[in-house]
Amino acid sequence: MRLQYPTHIHIIKVPCTGRVDLFHLLQAFEQGADGVFVAGCLEGDCHYMHGNLFARKRVERAKDILAATGVGRDRVEMYNLSAGQGTRWAEICREFDERIKNLGPSPIRLAHDKKAA
Amino acid sequence: MIKATPKPLEEIINYVKDFNKILVAGCDGCVTVCEAGGMKEAKVLGSALRLYYTQAGKDHEVVETTITRQCDKEYLAELKDMVENADAVISIACGCGIQYLTEMYNDKIVFPGVDTHFMGINADRGIFEERCAGCGQCVLASTGGICPIARCSKRMLNGPCGGSEAGKCEISKDTPCGWHLIYERLEKLGQVDSFTKPVDPKNWRTSRDGGPRVIIREDLRKAEPQHGSAHS
Numbered sequence: 001m002r003l004q005y006p007t008h009i010h011i012i013k014v015p016c017t018g019r020v021d022l023f024h025l026l027q028a029f030e031q032g033a034d035g036v037f038v039a040g041c042l043e044g045d046c047h048y049m050h051g052n053l054f055a056r057k058r059v060e061r062a063k064d065i066l067a068a069t070g071v072g073r074d075r076v077e078m079y080n081l082s083a084g085q086g087t088r089w090a091e092i093c094r095e096f097d098e099r100i101k102n103l104g105p106s107p108i109r110l111a112h113d114k115k116a117a
Numbered sequence: 118m119i120k121a122t123p124k125p126l127e128e129i130i131n132y133v134k135d136f137n138k139i140l141v142a143g144c145d146g147c148v149t150v151c152e153a154g155g156m157k158e159a160k161v162l163g164s165a166l167r168l169y170y171t172q173a174g175k176d177h178e179v180v181e182t183t184i185t186r187q188c189d190k191e192y193l194a195e196l197k198d199m200v201e202n203a204d205a206v207i208s209i210a211c212g213c214g215i216q217y218l219t220e221m222y223n224d225k226i227v228f229p230g231v232d233t234h235f236m237g238i239n240a241d242r243g244i245f246e247e248r249c250a251g252c253g254q255c256v257l258a259s260t261g262g263i264c265p266i267a268r269c270s271k272r273m274l275n276g277p278c279g280g281s282e283a284g285k286c287e288i289s290k291d292t293p294c295g296w297h298l299i300y301e302r303l304e305k306l307g308q309v310d311s312f313t314k315p316v317d318p319k320n321w322r323t324s325r326d327g328g329p330r331v332i333i334r335e336d337l338r339k340a341e342p343q344h345g346s347a348h349s
């Protein structure tokens with residue numbers, strides 16, 4: 001299967017999405033990410049029982065924080081798919097990429113760029 | 118332990134929006150356990166504030182740290198340089214810690230980053246329940262080990278009241294009637310006797326009603342040198 005997905009998506013592998021903490025998500029934005037999505041296993045299929053469910057809650061809190069700080073709640077998202085769903089993976093990547101393109105660059109990246117200029 | 122919850126981020130941003138150099142000071146004690154004011158929460162708040170200042174185009178310097186306990190001045194002293202370097206401090210310790218930090222660094226503006234609620238237990242992940250109201254004269258010995266002050270909505274010493282129904286308190290069907298619990302426990306212990314005997318009014322002066330409280334334990338105090346001792 002050779003599936004196309006946007007090449008500028010930077011993948012950070014973790015053993016389980018339960019490992020993804022709230023401050024990891026926020027730090028990605030601090031470093032200028034335009035959007036972040038967490039791709040966990042299907043709900044009910046977590047090898048560590050609740051990892052992906054915790055991840056979803058953290059993504060929800062990250063949304064609230066991003067909204068309150070003016071970054072925007074839609075820049076972070078949680079998706080669930082299995083390791084066997086390659087087509088779905090490519091689809092999610094394109095879908096999220098599309099969403100972020102519509103939102104435009106993150107205000108944090110713009111501020112960084114302005115400072116650097 | 119003391120139970121607190123993080124304040125809404127909007128409220129905190131509103132406190133500090135006109136400052137530039139912020140210290141977020143967490144506590145490794147109680148508030149770490151209830152996940153309101155430990156290192157993780159300090160990092161989240163610090164990160165959130167940096168995001169806020171950056172998108173608002175404001176110069177800023179946000180530093181996060183925690184100390185062992187904010188209710189001890191020996192630990193608070195460790196914050197000296199960091200506090201001096203900040204325009205404002207957000208303490209995410211309980212109300213005791215926030216106040217003691219303020220007392221120690223009196224010329225600095227200190228904001229609360231959490232709401233402090235009660236002394237309680239960890240019933241389950243994310244569920245904290247009140248158990249003791251710090252009345253200063255514990256009556257658990259005669260109430261089956263269940264506190265009528267913290268767990269009866271009316272703090273009655275001779276309960277239950279007429280609002281107790283099917284084991285629930287009249288304030289909500291989710292709140293167990295403290296006195297129902299007491300009765301059940303006493304029955305189990307074969308001590309219903311102590312339930313049937315009315316208890317005398319309690320001395321509430323040892324509780325909040327007597328004003329701010331101080332405990333002086335002479336046995337724990339540093340020994341003062343004795344005048345006229347063999348060494349003089």
Ligand code: SF4
Nearest residue numbers: 144146147188211214
């Ligand atoms: S400052 Fe408050 S939260 Fe921290 S250890 Fe002391 S009592 Fe507990």
Ligand code: SF4
Nearest residue numbers: 249250252255256264
């Ligand atoms: S009787 Fe007083 S000290 Fe004992 S648990 Fe209740 S409030 Fe706390």
